[in-house]
Amino acid sequence: MWGLAAKLALSPAGKAVGALLAAAAVSGAIYLVGHADGRQRVLDRLASDRVQVFKDGKEIDAKILVGGDDYLCAVLGGCVLPVDAAGD
Secondary structure: OHHHHHHHHHOHHHHHHHHHHHHHHHHHHHHHHHHHHHHHHHHHHHHHHHHHHHHHHHHHHHHHHHHOHHHHHHHOOOOOOOOOOOOO
16 A cells, blocks of 8 residues: 555655645745734734824814814815705
């Protein structure tokens, strides 16, 4: 039994299959390490962006509360009231 397996493994086709399996294992390992690293970088970036948005949002909220209706309209790009279809 082992004699047949050794013959197949040492044949040119067996060596080619072995090389392909080794290359697949190395490529898979590199992919998994890179994927995990990239995922962690994205999560870190999202966490810092959330903190920045929260800080910016607090700052904007404070300005709007102090500024009043006219300031709110200016921040939103101007307030245009919709034309009522009934003419009210």
